[in-house]
Amino acid sequence: MTTTLTRPLPGPDATAGRGRGRARRLVWLLVVLALAVGATFGYRAYAAHAADVRTGTDAVSADEFAARTGIRVDLLGVTAQGGMIEFRYQVLDPDKASLILHDESKRPILVAEGSGQTLAMVSRPHSHKADLRAGGTYFFLMANTASAIHDGTEVSVIIGDARLEHVAARA
Amino acid sequence: MTSPSSARRALRRGLALATTALVAAGAAVATVPSAATAAPTPRNGIVCTTGGPSAADHQPVFDLTTRTGYIDLPDGNTMFMWGYSNGFDAFQHPGPVLCVHEGDQVTVILHNTLPEASSIVFPGQEGVLADGVPSQPQTDGTGMMSSLAQPAAAQSGTVTYSFTAHHAGTFLYESGTDPEKQVRMGLFGALVVRPTLGDDYAYDSADSRFNPSEEFMVLLSEIDPYQHQAVERNKPFNLTTYKPRYWLINGRGYPDSIADNGASWLPNQPYGSLATVKPYQPDPTKPGYHPESGMARYLSVGSEDYPFHPHGNNGLVVGRDGRPMKTDAGQDLSMEKFAINIGPGQTWDVLFRWFDAEHYSKENPVPTTVPDLANQVVGTFYSGSPYLGNKEALPPGVESLNQCGEYYIISHNHALYQITSWGVTMTGPITYMRIEPPEPNTCN
Numbered sequence: 124m125t126t127t128l129t130r131p132l133p134g135p136d137a138t139a140g141r142g143r144g145r146a147r148r149l150v151w152l153l154v155v156l157a158l159a160v161g162a163t164f165g166y167r168a169y170a171a172h173a174a175d176v177r178t179g180t181d182a183v184s185a186d187e188f189a190a191r192t193g194i195r196v197d198l199l200g201v202t203a204q205g206g207m208i209e210f211r212y213q214v215l216d217p218d219k220a221s222l223i224l225h226d227e228s229k230r231p232i233l234v235a236e237g238s239g240q241t242l243a244m245v246s247r248p249h250s251h252k253a254d255l256r257a258g259g260t261y262f263f264l265m266a267n268t269a270s271a272i273h274d275g276t277e278v279s280v281i282i283g284d285a286r287l288e289h290v291a292a293r294a
Numbered sequence: 295m296t297s298p299s300s301a302r303r304a305l306r307r308g309l310a311l312a313t314t315a316l317v318a319a320g321a322a323v324a325t326v327p328s329a330a331t332a333a334p335t336p337r338n339g340i341v342c343t344t345g346g347p348s349a350a351d352h353q354p355v356f357d358l359t360t361r362t363g364y365i366d367l368p369d370g371n372t373m374f375m376w377g378y379s380n381g382f383d384a385f386q387h388p389g390p391v392l393c394v395h396e397g398d399q400v401t402v403i404l405h406n407t408l409p410e411a412s413s414i415v416f417p418g419q420e421g422v423l424a425d426g427v428p429s430q431p432q433t434d435g436t437g438m439m440s441s442l443a444q445p446a447a448a449q450s451g452t453v454t455y456s457f458t459a460h461h462a463g464t465f466l467y468e469s470g471t472d473p474e475k476q477v478r479m480g481l482f483g484a485l486v487v488r489p490t491l492g493d494d495y496a497y498d499s500a501d502s503r504f505n506p507s508e509e510f511m512v513l514l515s516e517i518d519p520y521q522h523q524a525v526e527r528n529k530p531f532n533l534t535t536y537k538p539r540y541w542l543i544n545g546r547g548y549p550d551s552i553a554d555n556g557a558s559w560l561p562n563q564p565y566g567s568l569a570t571v572k573p574y575q576p577d578p579t580k581p582g583y584h585p586e587s588g589m590a591r592y593l594s595v596g597s598e599d600y601p602f603h604p605h606g607n608n609g610l611v612v613g614r615d616g617r618p619m620k621t622d623a624g625q626d627l628s629m630e631k632f633a634i635n636i637g638p639g640q641t642w643d644v645l646f647r648w649f650d651a652e653h654y655s656k657e658n659p660v661p662t663t664v665p666d667l668a669n670q671v672v673g674t675f676y677s678g679s680p681y682l683g684n685k686e687a688l689p690p691g692v693e694s695l696n697q698c699g700e701y702y703i704i705s706h707n708h709a710l711y712q713i714t715s716w717g718v719t720m721t722g723p724i725t726y727m728r729i730e731p732p733e734p735n736t737c738n
Contacts (some may be wrong), residue, residue, distance in 0.1 A: 159649070198559055200553060201561060202553040203552045203726060204570060204728060205738065206737075207552070218555070258370075260370030262549055270698065270738060275557075285314075
């Protein structure tokens with residue numbers, strides 16, 4: 124195939140051809156753009172869905188939550204001038220409750236139901252010397268990151284695959 | 295998964311909106327004229343009871359009523375208590391903080407509803423009268439002392455105590471009748487006498503100035519639950535078996551101690567002990583100008599010394615037992631202390647400053663080593679560190695580990711067996727100092 128440094132003269136149908144080409148390019152552009160937008164929104168929706176720690180957990184009653192986790196949630200207290208959340212709980216089953224201390228996947232996670240803001244602990248809060256006793260009351264302190272939870276905020280408490288909803292925080 | 299950068303962008307947008315809303319709300323609130331009522335309870339710091347309208351004429355009058363009720367303890371127990379309530383209010387513990395001014399003619403009317411006689415003594419005050427005559431020890435028919443002051447009879451008795459508050463400082467008031475029982479049961483409170491120089495001074499000396507927004511009370515007490523159980527059941531209690539199992543600050547054990555004043559889940563324990571301070575910065579040409587000290591008022595009604603230890607900063611002791619640390623000739627006897635070893639019945643007035651040695655900011659959190667697992671205990675901090683802001687992986691969508699860039703330091707009784715609640719560790723006489731981030735910030 125030879126190359127030319129000059130543009131060939133247009134034929135009789137060149138204008139129509141250029142029009143059809145532009146239209147085709149425009150259609151392709153729109154298709155690609157639509158795919159890109161769709162993919163972006165789809166990815167964002169998927170990402171948001173994947174980032175929601177509530178996904179894959181079961182909303183359960185307080186009794187079922189206690190049966191699964193071994194604890195009863197006594198208090199979500201907005202404390203330290205709003206800087207921390209006190210997660211106070213009573214141990215009903217020490218064996219199950221001990222997993223909260225020692226199993227990373229069982230650390231309590233709080234989700235503010237209105238905003239979706241999530242509070243989680245990033246490191247282990249307890250010692251293996253912890254001696255949880257049936258009936259005993261214990262607590263975690265969690266940072267109230269960016270003031271996610273206020274007095275009256277309804278919170279979902281997640282431990283493992285169990286989710287206790289509509290727990291009202293108090294100040 | 296959402297990228298950290300987009301999450302941060304979203305969070306920044308949210309914070310910007312929230313900040314705008316807060317500024318707008320603040321502006322709206324600021325334009326509302328304040329009602330001619332008592333000042334609202336501060337979220338933390340000392341909650342003063344000021345003695346009614348006559349306080350403006352330097353003649354504050356306080357009605358204190360003995361009540362019985364229950365308090366909540368960190369291990370989930372409740373405890374039967376006695377206490378002084380303000381006016382004729384329901385039970386509270388401890389008694390109201392009586393705030394007066396030097397030279398005030400103070401009147402305290404005791405209304406006794408208990409099943410036994412009770413009185414009030416005012417250690418450190420001079421010339422106290424009871425129903426117009428000198429308040430003094432009372433004896434029974436056998437010559438045995440029955441009370442350190444004239445008591446109000448059981449069930450419905452009343453006694454009016456009066457004195458002139460001659461000395462600025464921090465004082466206790468407490469039962470003078472069967473104190474080994476009645477004080478232990480909770481009949482005590484704090485009396486703060488402001489100096490003539492101004493409410494932002496501890497004493498009548500320029501070097502005792504502090505920022506009123508950083509004034510805090512640390513009222514230390516203890517409970518033997520068996521004594522309280524015996525009183526509740528109207529049974530005798532053998533004091534030779536007395537052994538505290540609970541230790542409290544301002545009537546609360548940690549973590550309740552760091553909850554706000556008037557926390558809803560502590561209806562009978564109104565006083566928190568969280569200290570909030572700003573970094574000391576005496577240069578007006580630099581950001582964050584904050585040239586004043588904070589002020590901590592320590593009091594103890596315990597039965598032994600409490601070596602109270604504010605981590606991370608020492609304090610300047612400017613007063614003891616309601617007297618300034620100065621000689622009669624005015625020589626300065628103040629001293630820097632890292633631990634406040636407060637004895638039974640003592641009060642200590644301590645000025646403190648927090649120096650930002652590490653130039654802390656939300657972007658530059660103080661790096662800390664999270665303690666070894668073996669050194670962590672139930673009820674410890676959310677991250678195992680006394681400092682919020684360790685540099686670890688953050689949860690999705692989280693820009694910082696704390697509320698708004700603030701910073702916490704623990705303060706606690708260093709008799710470590712006492713930072714328990716009947717054996718539950720890391721509870722009891724523990725509180726925090728909260729260092730606020732530079733302004734403007736997103737704290738609310």
